[in-house]
Amino acid sequence: MQKKWILFLVLLLLFIVLTWTILKTEPFWLDQKISLFIESIRNPQMTVLFKWITNLVSVPALVVVCLLIYGNKSTRKDGNIIVLNLAVVATLNSLLKLVFARDRPTGISLIQETGYSFPSGHSMISMAYFGLFIYLIYHSHFSAKKRWSMILLLSFLIFLIGISRIYLGVHYPSDVIGGFFLSVAYLILFTHIVFIYRRKRKCKNDIQKEI
Numbered sequence: 001m002q003k004k005w006i007l008f009l010v011l012l013l014l015f016i017v018l019t020w021t022i023l024k025t026e027p028f029w030l031d032q033k034i035s036l037f038i039e040s041i042r043n044p045q046m047t048v049l050f051k052w053i054t055n056l057v058s059v060p061a062l063v064v065v066c067l068l069i070y071g072n073k074s075t076r077k078d079g080n081i082i083v084l085n086l087a088v089v090a091t092l093n094s095l096l097k098l099v100f101a102r103d104r105p106t107g108i109s110l111i112q113e114t115g116y117s118f119p120s121g122h123s124m125i126s127m128a129y130f131g132l133f134i135y136l137i138y139h140s141h142f143s144a145k146k147r148w149s150m151i152l153l154l155s156f157l158i159f160l161i162g163i164s165r166i167y168l169g170v171h172y173p174s175d176v177i178g179g180f181f182l183s184v185a186y187l188i189l190f191t192h193i194v195f196i197y198r199r200k201r202k203c204k205n206d207i208q209k210e211i
Contacts, residue, residue: 004188011185015119018178019100022118034173035107038166047110050164054111057122057161062086062129078136081194082129089128089186093121093179102175109169120171123179124186126161130154131187 022028055061066086070079102118115121137150162180165171 004192008185008188011181011188015178015181015185018174018181019118022102022174022178023100028172028174031172031174035105035166035169038163039107039169042110042167046167050160050167051111053157053160054122054164054168056157057126057129062125082132085132085190086125086129088190089124089183090121092186093119093124096182097121105169105172107169111168111170113170117171118175119179119182120162120165120175121179122165122171123162123176124183126158127180127183128187128190130158131184132191135187135191 066079066083069082070076096119097116100118101116104113104115104117131154134151134154137147137154140147142150158180162176165176166173
């Protein structure tokens with residue numbers, strides 16, 4: 001079995017175990033400890049920063065990025081895949097929230113949010129959305145230095161988006177962790193399907209050229 005499928009199964013198992021733990025032992029002790037710590041370090045400057053970071057996964061921001069991708073000839077070919085990925089993960093998250101129906105934290109929230117809490121939509125979407133960028137960059141023709149610089153930057157951004165949801169008081173830490181676990185597992189499956197589709201399309205185009 002390839003390493004990616006082992007990782008896929010491990011992440012799926014971790015998500016299932018975390019979900020079961022949350023449903024059986026609410027409130028979850030880890031949520032309480034992490035949330036209390038983050039509340040203790042809140043300050044006006046950090047609040048402004050995390051509000052800005054969390055808005056990077058807002059609908060307008062994502063639409064703008066998609067339009068920029070379609071507007072650039074070098075990235076246009078990936079546009080359909082990026083939009084499809086975004087639509088699938090957003091739909092999956094909405095369905096899971098309805099299934100688990102976990103209420104949001106009742107403490108002090110610094111922004112207004114509606115809907116259920118688990119798994120975090122921002123965490124799932126940021127991991128799948130920017131994670132797909134990481135996948136495409138990793139398989140690009142950029143130099144190794146440029147590739148890894150961009151990958152590290154996007155990875156840190158995903159982490160900050162997850163932290164912003166806890167900091168702003170609209171998600172439990174387990175919402176964010178669960179969202180990350182499931183989203184990486186989903187992304188492994190999605191990119192595998194994309195790889196197969198692209199390989200088949202390339203073979204078809206090569207055959208047509210020969211004809």
